[in-house]
Amino acid sequence: MQLGVIGLGRMGRIVVDRTLAAGHDVVAFDLDEEAVAAAADAGATPADSVRSLAEQLDGEKRVWLMVPAGEPVDAALDDLEPHLDGDDVVVDGGNSHFEDSVRRAGRTDAAYLDCGTSGGPAGAELGFSLMVGGPEWAYEALEPAFDAVATGPDGHARMGPSGSGHYVKMVHNGVEYALMQAYGEGFELLHEGRYDLDLEAIARTWNNGAVIRSWLLELCEEAFREEGNDLGTVADHVAGGSTGTWTVQEALEQEIPVPLIHQALAERFGSRAPPQGRFSRRLANRLRYGFGRHDVARDE
Numbered sequence: 001m002q003l004g005v006i007g008l009g010r011m012g013r014i015v016v017d018r019t020l021a022a023g024h025d026v027v028a029f030d031l032d033e034e035a036v037a038a039a040a041d042a043g044a045t046p047a048d049s050v051r052s053l054a055e056q057l058d059g060e061k062r063v064w065l066m067v068p069a070g071e072p073v074d075a076a077l078d079d080l081e082p083h084l085d086g087d088d089v090v091v092d093g094g095n096s097h098f099e100d101s102v103r104r105a106g107r108t109d110a111a112y113l114d115c116g117t118s119g120g121p122a123g124a125e126l127g128f129s130l131m132v133g134g135p136e137w138a139y140e141a142l143e144p145a146f147d148a149v150a151t152g153p154d155g156h157a158r159m160g161p162s163g164s165g166h167y168v169k170m171v172h173n174g175v176e177y178a179l180m181q182a183y184g185e186g187f188e189l190l191h192e193g194r195y196d197l198d199l200e201a202i203a204r205t206w207n208n209g210a211v212i213r214s215w216l217l218e219l220c221e222e223a224f225r226e227e228g229n230d231l232g233t234v235a236d237h238v239a240g241g242s243t244g245t246w247t248v249q250e251a252l253e254q255e256i257p258v259p260l261i262h263q264a265l266a267e268r269f270g271s272r273a274p275p276q277g278r279f280s281r282r283l284a285n286r287l288r289y290g291f292g293r294h295d296v297a298r299d300e
Helices: 010-021 033-041 050-056 071-083 098-107 120-126 136-141 143-149 164-192 199-206 215-227 242-254 259-270 279-292
Strands: 002-006 025-029 062-065 089-092 111-118 129-133 156-160
Touching: 002 010, 002 050, 010 025, 010 033, 010 120, 010 143, 025 033, 025 050, 050 071, 062 071, 071 089, 071 098, 098 111, 098 164, 111 136, 111 164, 129 143, 129 164, 136 143, 143 156, 156 164, 164 199, 164 215, 164 242, 164 259, 199 215, 242 259
Parallel strands: 002 025, 002 062, 062 089, 089 111, 129 156
Antiparallel strands: 111 129
16 A cells, blocks of 8 residues: 655654555655655655645555644644545544544544554564554555554554544553553662662563563663663653543543552652752641651751
């Protein structure tokens, strides 16, 4: 099949490379001319604009967007819209909010597939996990591309109607937050506890047959191997948080308790204290003096 790819960052380039490797044709565009040139060197047909990309796609157009969530998606759709009709399909492979995907599906002439994508840069070798929402016929039309980009046929599935793909990916990320927090707390106890332990060795041992083995645990093993048992200069700061926030907001609306995900999100936000510390913790420090005349810890 022929696929147009808009957005050639790390993830978009993986879509290009894996689609080419599977024997399909790719037309590629990005605002970064060097990224377009690199994709062309890999075998893609370069385009210097969204219009150029659309004009180089034959017959029924199949376009995969791999651009940042939010305004860049709407901007790409606006540029594409004059060149699309009801027989065409657009895939949004970014981390869009599911309600935005429902809105876009309603206003786009082409069939719109919201495609939650998991696997990160490791997907270059292994393939992604793809969670797709939208019309069934459009999903079936893109199956050759999904087979190529995912880990294989078992690495992708249609979740349901428009919005469901990004909805499932949102919850996936919330689960990821909680798992990361659980591993972090466990290894913190091991590091600070009563034995002098080799955390890399523990992670390696757990990864070989233990109930809690996982890819995230393999990444823990890698972190201790590369950064050291105490994680060296790695800062107490965890970035990100939008998809976890969406997960907690949706749980509140649906009245579904997600205490582990909520706490993991709170810990992530708490890691971003300014140099003088979090105001709430500073106030609690002072309040302990007020009611119990406990010593007030002060910065030097």
